Amino acid sequence: MKARVTVMLKSGVLDPQGEAVRHALGALGFSGVEGVRQGKVIELDLAEGTTEAEVDEMCRKLLANTVMESYRIEFP
Amino acid sequence: MKAGVIVFPGSNCDRDMAVALRAAGAEVEMVWHKETALPAGLDLVAVPGGFSFGDYLRCGAIAAHSPVATALRAHAERGGYVLGVCNGFQVLTETGLLPGALMRNSGLKFVCRTVALDVVTGDSAFTEAYGAGTRIALPVAHHDGNFQADEATLDRLEGEDRVAFRYAEAVNGSARDIAGILSENRRVLGMMPHPERAVDEGHGGTEGQALFRSILGVLQAA
Secondary structure, X not given: OEEEEEEEEOOXXXXXXXXXXXXXXXXXXXXXXXXXXXXXXXXXXXXXXXXXXXXXXXXHHHHOOOOOEEEXXXXX | OEEEEEEOOOEOOHHHHHHHHHHOOOEEEEEEOOOOOOOOOOOEEEEOOEOHHHHOOOOOOOHHHOHHHHHHHHHHHXXXXXXXXXXXXXXXXXXXXXXXXXXXXXXXXXXXXXXXXXXXXXXXXXXXXXXXXXXXXXXXXXXXXXXXXXXXXXXXXXXXXXXXXXXXXXXXXXXXXXXXXXXXXXXXXXXXXXXXXXXXXXXXXXXXXXXXXXXXXXXXXX
């Protein structure tokens, strides 16, 4: 089974990389981009029977720094 | 006085840290990250700068979960002294020994130059020899030194006089220009600037010496 974890900076935390991407899109002529947030996607290959609670613990302990980041778990 | 310097794959200021500690009079042992225990009798553990584990996932995140990190946490919880510089500061925030997080510099560039700092508190074994209000110059070299924490945490750090150093000018976007902070018991210091790179005339400055002399002085008197 697979799980997909999406880690994003919490809203309200300045994302300088996202800002840089927004500026670059503007420079390319895409005028309608009002905001960009950059995060990361982590795909996990898991043994059958791994629970969502275990993946949640993985996120809290390592995959996300919950001081600044939020995460979302999906089982695609 | 006995100090340990932790070495992770990708640490690159570990030997500079050992040289600076020895120059101040410490007996130094290097500690590989796979060790599950620290050498007996360490007074101070230094977590050096560099790019532990290639900065994979987040700066300091993998190092904070290496075998030696458990021993490091236990050392701090026993009231042992810990100095984390640059990547070492990032490791200390990731282990939870210090609050906040170090994020990408607001200017997105790697900043590598000597910057002016204000010593904010003299009330710590690390900063006693400087005294509060002293302006010093130390090198910085980092991509992720932008210290951030929520407003309540920042207020608490300031209210408890736990900001050790502040940038005298904007360097990386850090909240309230914070360059270094202390733990609640004032024995764990994390800082982005490199005191170990300013301990010899050949370095172009010696204003990092006082930090090592300060902590050595306190520990030798103890």
